[in-house]
Amino acid sequence: FSGEVYGNGMQIGSIILGGPSALIFASYFVLPVLYPLKLTSINEYIDLRFKSKNLRLAVFLPIFLKAVVTSAVALYATSLALTPITKFDNLTNILLLGIICTIYSSFHETKSFRYAFRSSTLLFIPFLPTWGSLIKKKDQILPFFVMDKLSLIPGLPGIFVATVLGGTLSTISSWLNSCVALMWRDVFLKFDFFKSASPSCATLANKIICKYNYFGDKKTKK
Numbered sequence: 735f736s737g738e739v740y741g742n743g744m745q746i747g748s749i750i751l752g753g754p755s756a757l758i759f760a761s762y763f764v765l766p767v768l769y770p771l772k773l774t775s776i777n778e779y780i781d782l783r784f785k786s787k788n789l790r791l792a793v794f795l796p797i798f799l800k801a802v803v804t805s806a807v808a809l810y811a812t813s814l815a816l817t818p819i820t821k822f823d824n825l826t827n828i829l830l831l832g833i834i835c836t837i838y839s840s841f842h843e844t845k846s847f848r849y850a851f852r853s854s855t856l857l858f859i860p861f862l863p864t865w866g867s868l869i870k871k872k873d874q875i876l877p878f879f880v881m882d883k884l885s886l887i888p889g890l891p892g893i894f895v896a897t898v899l900g901g902t903l904s905t906i907s908s909w910l911n912s913c914v915a916l917m918w919r920d921v922f923l924k925f926d927f928f929k930s931a932s933p934s935c936a937t938l939a940n941k942i943i944c945k946y947n948y949f950g951d952k953k954t955k956k
Contacts, residue, residue, distance in 0.1 A: 812899070
């Protein structure tokens with residue numbers, strides 16, 4: 735939020751008022767009701783509660799749209815932050831980050847953390863790329879500061895890039911996996927062909943959906 739505060743002031747700090755309250759409410763009132771039901775999403779609870787497939791679909795659409803838009807914003811913001819550090823332009827960063835996040839989201843849960851750790855450690859190296867001009871947007875202030883003032887510390891720029899990339903992997907992979915779960919349960923399982931699919935076929939189908947969502951995020955960004 736450093737660039738946002740620098741450019742627009744402390745208004746963004748107001749999110750701290752609602753965030754903790756929402757977490758407390760969800761922890762003590764929502765999760766105790768939903769978790770014992772072993773449901774994939776809130777959409778299944780709505781279906782059970784109101785016995786309405788149409789209402790379930792109506793809830794699915796805005797949730798899915800929000801997930802796609804949020805993933806696109808996270809992808810764009812990260813690529814924008816990395817532009818002053820890497821030698822690639824913004825579009826190339828978006829493409830590379832999207833591919834990495836898609837591959838990461840396709841891994842098994844236990845493997846994903848291991849591969850993410852290994853790939854992130856490759857970035858813990860001292861490097862100092864050059865750039866021909868100063869930053870163009872306020873969101874690039876922090877990366878520019880790291881490269882301009884702190885690059886003399888060996889490895890610090892690499893640690894910064896690994897941290898930014900790790901946050902992006904966590905955010906986008908969570909949204910992608912959520913979208914895949916929603917699409918599989920609320921859309922694809924309505925068809926008899928997918929209802930009879932074996933676990934291996936279902937896993938493959940979910941990975942394909944994950945890759946499709948990535949290309950949807952790219953189009954949303956554009």
